[in-house]
Amino acid sequence: MRRSFHRIRSSSSFRTFHSENPMARTGGSKARKPEERDQKVSFSHQFWVLVGINVVLSYCRETSGMEPCRLFPSGLRGTGVLTAIPSSCHGIAPLRLKRSSLRLRGGEGNSTEQISLDVSNETSLEHAFNSAKDCDALEEMYKQVLERNASHIATLHNYGNLLMRIRHDYQGARKKYEKVISLCPTHVSALCNYGNMLHTHLGEYDQAEEMYMKALALEPNHSTTLCNYGLFLQNVRKNITAAETHYKKALGADRNHSTTLYNYARLLQECKRDPAAAEELYRRAIQSDPEHSHVLCSYGLLRLVVHRDVDGAEELYKRALKSDPNHVATLYNYGSLLEGVRQNFSGAEEMYKRVLSVDPNHSTTLSNYGGLLHTVIRDYDAAERLYKRALEHDANSTATLCNYGLLQQTVRANFAIAQSLYLRSLAVDPGHVPTLCNYAYLSATSQNYTKAEELLVRALDTEPTHEFAQHFLAWVRNKTSTGAQPPRAAPVQSEPGGNVSRAENATSNVENQPM
Numbered sequence: 001m002r003r004s005f006h007r008i009r010s011s012s013s014f015r016t017f018h019s020e021n022p023m024a025r026t027g028g029s030k031a032r033k034p035e036e037r038d039q040k041v042s043f044s045h046q047f048w049v050l051v052g053i054n055v056v057l058s059y060c061r062e063t064s065g066m067e068p069c070r071l072f073p074s075g076l077r078g079t080g081v082l083t084a085i086p087s088s089c090h091g092i093a094p095l096r097l098k099r100s101s102l103r104l105r106g107g108e109g110n111s112t113e114q115i116s117l118d119v120s121n122e123t124s125l126e127h128a129f130n131s132a133k134d135c136d137a138l139e140e141m142y143k144q145v146l147e148r149n150a151s152h153i154a155t156l157h158n159y160g161n162l163l164m165r166i167r168h169d170y171q172g173a174r175k176k177y178e179k180v181i182s183l184c185p186t187h188v189s190a191l192c193n194y195g196n197m198l199h200t201h202l203g204e205y206d207q208a209e210e211m212y213m214k215a216l217a218l219e220p221n222h223s224t225t226l227c228n229y230g231l232f233l234q235n236v237r238k239n240i241t242a243a244e245t246h247y248k249k250a251l252g253a254d255r256n257h258s259t260t261l262y263n264y265a266r267l268l269q270e271c272k273r274d275p276a277a278a279e280e281l282y283r284r285a286i287q288s289d290p291e292h293s294h295v296l297c298s299y300g301l302l303r304l305v306v307h308r309d310v311d312g313a314e315e316l317y318k319r320a321l322k323s324d325p326n327h328v329a330t331l332y333n334y335g336s337l338l339e340g341v342r343q344n345f346s347g348a349e350e351m352y353k354r355v356l357s358v359d360p361n362h363s364t365t366l367s368n369y370g371g372l373l374h375t376v377i378r379d380y381d382a383a384e385r386l387y388k389r390a391l392e393h394d395a396n397s398t399a400t401l402c403n404y405g406l407l408q409q410t411v412r413a414n415f416a417i418a419q420s421l422y423l424r425s426l427a428v429d430p431g432h433v434p435t436l437c438n439y440a441y442l443s444a445t446s447q448n449y450t451k452a453e454e455l456l457v458r459a460l461d462t463e464p465t466h467e468f469a470q471h472f473l474a475w476v477r478n479k480t481s482t483g484a485q486p487p488r489a490a491p492v493q494s495e496p497g498g499n500v501s502r503a504e505n506a507t508s509n510v511e512n513q514p515m
Contacts, residue, residue, distance in 0.1 A: 117144055129141060135166050139167075142159040159176050160173045160174075160180065168201075170197060170201050177197070186218050191225075195207075195211030199232050212225055212229040221249070223251075224250075226249050227259050227260040230250065230263065247264040248264075255284075256287075257288075258289040258295065262285050262292065265278040275302060275306045278302065279299070282298065291323040293321075294329070297316070297320045300315075300317045300333065303316065310337065310341050326354075328355050331351050331352075331358070332351070332355050332362070334351050335349075335351030335352045335365075335368070338351060339372060345376050352369040363397060366390035366400075367400040369386055370384075370400075370404075374403065374407050384407060387403065396428045398429045401421045402421070402434050404421050405417075405435070405439075418438075418442055422442070423439075433462050436456070436458050436459035436469075437472070440456045452476050453473065453477065456469050456472055
């Protein structure tokens with residue numbers, strides 16, 4: 001099945017397909033052989049548009065900062081929206097550990113052997129922490145220190161960071177942060193990190209803002225708190241002007257603060273529609289941190305969407321995956337590029353499978369992979385299962401509703417179910433062009449030409465140059481006088497969810513406490 005991009009847009013991408021008449025396929029699934037999947041085959045004249053691969057893909061989340069360690073494990077840097085975009089980053093205040101030590105989720109074998117730790121010697125203790133072979137060993141060291149000195153502030157703080165970022169034990173982390181703050185109310189890093197956790201993981205926004213404001217009252221130029229509070233103002237309070245002010249102030253304090261550069265770039269790109277300024281900040285962020293997967297992923301997406309630089313985007317995606325092989329946003333975006341631009345369907349399938357091995361409930365990947373199984377591999381039963389799973393996790397995804405309706409319409413010939421799915425999609429977005437086109441085609445096949453015309457006019461009101469809607473509307477208006485049969489084209493398949501990572505638009509940059 002031959003695919004080529006009709007256009008790439010930030011809200012949805014259109015894929016153009018040539019295919020044999022799908023209306024003839026009303027039975028079960030018949031999967032194509034693997035060797036057939038990547039062939040570019042010319043089919044008959046029938047034409048259909050799929051708003052398909054989410055190539056605006058996933059930005060990584062904005063990241064909030066935690067004080068010291070400038071570690072950015074995938075769990076905190078976020079997965080992809082520009083959701084799949086990498087999320088914006090929250091900074092976490094650093095512990096000066098080697099980058100690899102917090103990226104590990106655990107080691108092999110017995111990591112809990114007793115290690116001699118000199119609690120009174122901070123330099124020796126820091127060296128021991130940095131030499132930990134994995135997170136299990138590091139956690140065991142923290143426990144040993146706290147058994148000897150339950151009020152050791154730096155260890156309490158760093159242990160809280162590990163519990164938040166690696167273990168996702170937010171209540172355990174809360175206890176550690178609160179103990180640090182009770183012992184040392186002026187501990188800026190703990191206030192910053194606790195605010196970050198309340199903001200990004202627990203949704204306790206008022207208390208989070210209180211923590212940020214206390215930290216800034218103590219240290220007004222604390223770049224990580226300024227970054228995190230800027231993200232809070234942007235995503236929670238929806239105050240873009242105040243968010244930008246805080247990002248600028250953070251960069252005034254530390255012009256190479258990669259998390260702030262990344263978050264500010266996202267704000268410029270998405271809120272201010274200034275991709276040139278965003279690109280400059282992405283480049284600065286990469287200079288500051290060449291392995292920052294979020295930045296590499298989002299910059300790759302910008303190169304693809306703004307500059308149509310497919311090779312440049314692919315290279316950035318590869319660099320991101322070299323830094324973090326499980327970076328969901330990059331895996332998703334790269335899979336979409338391989339599917340929609342390279343027409344490397346087996347490569348795309350591999351990327352989608354890797355996403356789902358990391359995050360089995362990643363709804364946009366479920367929808368995209370369903371579309372690949374539906375339109376290319378033609379394993380309709382598997383495609384339907386993925387569409388259903390996607391809707392379990394995002395019941396209002398117009399793309400999934402539209403595409404699943406298309407499968408019911410053109411493969412199952414179950415027009416009542418198709419209509420109900422289209423109506424659900426339009427209830428979410430009355431101007432969703434692919435759904436309007438598909439519903440118009442369904443109406444025309446049942447000879448309801450008045451309804452078909454109404455839907456196509458609505459589609460063209462939203463997108464006046466939409467080729468399928470233009471041609472089909474002309475046919476519908478000519479139908480009465482000519483008696484023509486409806487074209488044997490399948491309508492439009494929608495792109496999953498716009499920006500995947502848009503639903504995942506917030507992460508953290510954790511700063512651990514220096515010893």
